[in-house]
Amino acid sequence: MSFLVALSACLTGAAANAEETFELFGPQPSDNRIALLSDDIDDGPLAGPIDTEIDTAAGNANSTVSREDYDALVERFESLEESWSKHQDDLKADSEAKKKKPIGKLNGRVHLDNWSFLEEDPGVNYLETGDPNQDPQDRWDFRRIRLTWSGDVPGSMLYRISIDFNNPSSAEMKDVYLGFKDLPYNQQFLIGNQKRPIGLDHLNSSRHNVFIERPLAVETFNEDARRLGACMYGYNDSESVHWRYGAFLLENISQDGRFRGDYDEAGLYGRLSTSPWYDEISGGRGYYHFAVAGSANTTDADGTIDNDDNSNEARFRTRPLARSSSRWWDTGRLLGAETYQQLAFESMLNIGAFQLTGEYINTWVQRNPLGGFNGEDLHFQGAYLFANYFLTGEHVPLKRRTGTIDRVKPFENFFIVDRCCGGTGTGWGALSVGVRADYLDLSDSDIMGGEGHAITLSSNWYWTAYSKLQTNLVVGEIEDAGQGRSNVPLAQGVAGDFTILGFRYMIDF
Known part of the structure; x- marks a missing residue:
């Protein structure tokens, strides 16, 4: 055992001044000494023959x-x-303990917007301010200052907590849920x-979208998107x-975290998506995505004429593709509306x-x-179509497991x-340009919620995969x-034209 030989050599020097010492050329060891050349040492960590012959300047001994x-x-x-064994046991116990504790990570995003209302008519002024002679105000807004903490819990569970501080005096709850993952058929329940x-x-x-604000129809018919509920998510093995x-x-509970009302003031929602073509050889630079979605909802029909303290109404509204103070398209609370369906x-085609x-x-x-109001049934509708092209050759990736776009x-x-040898070195990032046409009709029967359209020109300058500058002209x-x-029903609606220029400076981590 080389380890023992080394320790023996150390002891040889240590015993030089002791009463009993190593005898290199003297007589045989006395009874109170143990020969380290013994072929039979007591059982234990040193058992077995040990060769402790040491080469010295004087010869072998x-x-x-x-x-x-x-x-x-x-x-x-x-x-x-014993100490080493205990250390290994402690490491193993610590590893096992960590597997029994939740883990998490912190993410965030900052979106800073600048909006300029370049041209408006008196009708648009009225929709924004209530005064035909008062123009909409230009503005700088922190659209999002969002922190998200998410992670896993042993037992195939997960959680996510996302809070937005764009209004520091009134934080707004976004994703706040818990659930189970790794369920049969590649599903998770939240x-x-x-x-x-x-x-x-x-x-x-919002980190990946091509335009600063979402289309008129999307924001109108799913305002703020998030609600308190239970939902199952899944995909097939091929992810198609x-x-x-x-x-x-x-009811939207983002600002107070509380629901008040009857439990039947709710909706059933579903979405089925497919990507029948996905070019894996090119890394997903070519794909086609299609989906159909729908909902069935029951509402609080008596609205402002009752004493209910809730907002479980049928109401559809949106801003003009910019962060205005008011919603210009707005049906108001639809009195008498008991149910609605969507x-x-x-469709997405990427080449x-x-x-x-x-x-x-x-x-x-x-x-x-x-x-x-006359009580007639209503039909509202909206649509958009956009084209986007990368001048620098990149593409918008598809996340097939969720049927959504991914990070550029x-x-x-x-x-x-x-440069160390003089001059400067540069990289220009990625640049895309796009155009979107929006249409929204919220006027039917005796409801004048607004009918109109907009064209948006956009550019996205991607500084990195996690930061970019967006520009929109609406x-x-x-x-x-x-x-x-x-x-009450209106005898006549208002109308107007508008032109808006917007910039968004954004980063996420």
Whole structure:
């Protein structure tokens, strides 16, 4: 044993001044000494023949050590062995304990917006401020200051807590849920505040969307997207088909975290998506995605004429593709509306750097006469179509397991640095340009919620995969609007044109 030989050599020097020492050329060891050349040492860590011959300047010699030093050596060796074994046991216990504890990670995003209202008509002024002579104000807004903590819990569970601080005095709850993963058929089940599965552009993360604000139809018919509910998510083994279905309460609880009302003031939602073509050889630069989604909802029909403290109404509204103070398209609270249903279709075609995406959403409302309204059933609808192209050759990836788009990764990041040999080195990131056409009709029968369209020109300058600058120029018109400012039927709606320029500076981590 080389380890013992080394320790014996150390003891040889240590015993030089002791009463009993190694005898290199003297007589045979006395009875109180143990020959380290013994072929039969007591059982233990030092058992067995041990070759301890040591080459010295004087020649070869057999060396011996006193029993006292030998016992000390054995004791130290056994202590070392015991200490090492205990250390290994502690490491194993710590590893097992960590497997029994939840784990998590922190993510976040910052979106800073600048909006300029370049041109408006008196009708648009009225929809924004209530005064035909007062223009909408230009603004800088923190659209999102969001922190998200998410992770896993032993037992195939997961959780997510996402809070937005864009208004520091009133934090807003986003995703807050818990659930089970690794269920049969590649499924997971979530319960808590989460997105209702309708509207592709809402299911996409705001980190990845091509335009600053979501389309008119998507934001109108799934306002703020998230509600308290339970939902199942799954996909097939080839990831070519994905589904979501669940039940959600109707009221938005993002600011107070509380639902008040009857439990039947809720909706059933579902979405089935497929990507029958996905070019894996090119890394997903070519694909086709299609989905159908729908919902059936019951509402609080008597609205403002009762004493209920809730917002479980049928109401559809949206801003003009910018962060205005008011919703310009707005049906108001639909008195007498007891139920409504939705049916939506979505499609994405991506060929290399080019993408073509569109959605069409229908909403049917059933109501009774109430508060001066005639009680006729209503039909609202909206759609959009956009094309986007990367001038630098990148593409918008598809996340097949969820039927949504994924993060764009530039071929090179944006940078400007000094070269060691003089001059500067640069990288320009990725650049895409796009155009989107929006249409929304919220005017039917005696409800004048607004009908109109808009064209949005966009550019996305990706500095890195986690940061970019978005620019949108919005030109649109609206007519038959104003219902949201009245609790009674309108004799005539308002109309106007608008032009808006917006920028978003964004980063996520």
